[in-house]
Amino acid sequence: MKICVVGTRGFPEIQGGVEKHCEALYTAMCTQFDIKVIIFRRKPYAKTSPYYKNIQFIDLPSTKIKGIETVLHSLLATCVSIFQKPDIIHFHNIGPAMFSPLAKLFGIKVVLTYHSANYEHKKWGKFAKLLLRISEKIALTYSDSIIFVNKFQLQKSMPKYNKKYVYIPNGIPNTQPSIKTNFIQSLGLESKKYILAVGRITPEKGFDILIKAFAKINTKYKLVIAGGVETEANYYKELKSMISPDRIIFSGYTTGENLNQLYSNAAFFILSSRNEGFPIVLLEAMAYQLDVLVSDIPATHLVKLEENDYFRLDDENSLINGITYKIQNITRREYDLSHFNWQTIAKEVYTIYNNLKIL
Incomplete structure (x- = not known):
């Protein structure tokens, strides 16, 4: 065939x-x-x-x-x-x-x-x-x-x-958490001291609302956005202007062992998307047993999460409260991913x- x-x-x-x-x-x-x-x-x-x-x-x-x-x-x-x-x-x-x-x-x-x-x-x-x-x-x-x-x-x-x-x-991809830290160290990051978001730099991923919310939170944690820029150069410039550069890391499109290290050493994972079909990056984060905070859209209800894993779509205060709660309750989680x-x-x-x- x-x-x-x-x-x-x-x-x-x-x-x-x-x-x-x-x-x-x-x-x-x-x-x-x-x-x-x-x-x-x-x-x-x-x-x-x-x-x-x-x-x-x-x-x-x-x-x-x-x-x-x-x-x-x-x-x-x-x-x-x-x-x-x-x-x-x-x-x-x-x-x-x-x-x-x-x-x-x-x-x-x-x-x-x-x-x-x-x-x-x-x-x-x-x-x-x-x-x-x-x-x-x-x-x-x-x-x-x-x-x-x-x-x-x-x-x-x-x-x-x-x-x-x-x-x-x-x-869900086969995952084996990395024990290496050379890549995250090259970005100036410490293990379990940063929040991770992964996705192409486009408006539907909601990185603007994520950065606005994170900028208003008093924390020593850093925000890492792993994703490449293609046709949205102006949007990328706008994102960079929203927050002090010492609080955020744009790692660019990241794959392989480098992405493995980012997932393996993150404190928790955020999906701030406004639209998704079925977010593979969310499944990846769950495979690494990361705690998650996701926008309340239909696609994020395709997996079984808890009520406090959601924030209201495009609601800055709801996102601030969600991030603050997750920072105060850092944990690793077991998910049932047998259907994926x-x-x-x-x-x-x-x-x-x-x-x-x-x-």
């Missing part, structure tokens, strides 16, 4: 939730099943091409211009996919899936993974949001099977397509592929 994957920037070492999802899903799937997966990557982001069993990378031209990047690359990837004659084209997110009718025109089955309602993100203008809503309708109409990583998004999606819908959450296993998830997605192939 041959699968073409459209809608990710690629992997490895490429920032983004969809990118982490695809890396974990397809590496797990290709080690378990007799399947060939072709990943279409965007050349400006693809730096290395390591060997993965049964995975082929095709790197296509792309721009980094917001609003154009995804459309251009997805169109090219869909066209090239057709010439590959796959059994299935798997689109990740509603924007890339606007080209699903092309696949159907050539008799190719289509799977959509609906990661998030992108038109809810503040970074997009009116025209872009309209285009994303149109893309959503096209994607839901032409896909043969639709996977939602967020069950709440599934429940509010158009009921006329219910028979196509299936809820399969994101998984990538091996099991890979089997579920493969079953969808297999069922479509034999139709």
Whole structure:
């Protein structure tokens, strides 16, 4: 069976939730099943091409211009996919899936993974949001099977397509806490003396409200934000101007052992997002047994947390109270993460592929 994957920037070492999802899903799937997966990557982001069993990378031209990047690359990837004659084209997110009718025109089955309602993100203008809503309708109409990583998004999606819908959450990566501290020391950090947030530097991640709240708390703890800046340079400058530089560390896009050290040595973890599909970074923090403080949005209710783990969305005082409470009650926690296993998830997605192939 041959699968073409459209809608990710690629992997490895490429920032983004969809990118982490695809890396974990397809590496797990290709080690378990007799399947060939072709990943279409965007050349400006693809730096290395390591060997993965049964995975082929095709790197296509792309721009980094917001609003154009995804459309251009997805169109090219869909066209090239057709010439590959796959059994299935798997689109990740509603924007890339606007080209699903092309696949159907050539008799190719289509799977959509609906990661998030992108038109809810503040970074997009009116025209872009309209285009994303149109893309959503096209994607839901032409896909043969639709996977939602967020069950709440599934429940509010158009009921006329219910028979196509299936809820399969994101998984949790294998974690082994690091005993090293050289990276955090290079940032001027002490173990258990900083609060960690992880995510791309964009407005929907809510780092502005997080920094405003943290700036008003009298504490010796530092705030670390691990995430890269892509198209939101002005937003990044705004964030840096909100707080004294000796209280905050922007570590940039951080992966591998360096990210391992940040998770392993953090006091606790904060997710301040305004919008999420299913936040893999929250699962990562829980895997490291970190205490967590998260914004009260549907996506953060996909895991089982306590009432005092939430703060009201965009409520600065609620966030201040939450951070203060967590600082005064530093702890490590055990979570039940048995439902978020990538091996099991890979089997579920493969079953969808297999069922479509034999139709």
